[in-house]
Amino acid sequence: MRLGVTEHIDCAHLLPGHAKCGQLHGHTYTIEVAIEGEKSGGMVVDFAELRTAIRGVLQRYDHRNWNDVLEFPSVENICELLSGQLREALRFPFVIRVHEGRGKWAEM
Numbered sequence: 155m156r157l158g159v160t161e162h163i164d165c166a167h168l169l170p171g172h173a174k175c176g177q178l179h180g181h182t183y184t185i186e187v188a189i190e191g192e193k194s195g196g197m198v199v200d201f202a203e204l205r206t207a208i209r210g211v212l213q214r215y216d217h218r219n220w221n222d223v224l225e226f227p228s229v230e231n232i233c234e235l236l237s238g239q240l241r242e243a244l245r246f247p248f249v250i251r252v253h254e255g256r257g258k259w260a261e262m
């Protein structure tokens with residue numbers, strides 16, 4: 155069974171050398187994480203536990219500039235960074251989807 159949560163963070167970034175995105179600007183990033191596991195006692199995992207683990211990772215970046223941690227903070231690279239950190243924080247296999255604003259996302 156899959157279980158998912160959705161969180162939001164607001165961050166600044168610029169994409170060096172990019173015609174439009176080369177100027178510093180901001181986005182609301184919507185992060186969807188879906189874990190997969192077996193039910194035990196009626197739950198796969200308590201939502202509170204899942205949110206705490208995910209927020210622990212996301213709060214490192216909320217209201218920050220992605221360029222302080224990534225050379226080229228595309229949504230692809232942000233998704234990869236968050237995925238790597240969630241792998242250490244979650245005890246389930248998961249899929250992460252990162253939306254940059256509306257209608258654009260990367261998933262892995």
Ligand SMILES: [Zn+2]
Binds near residue numbers: 167175179180181
């Ligand atoms: Zn942007």
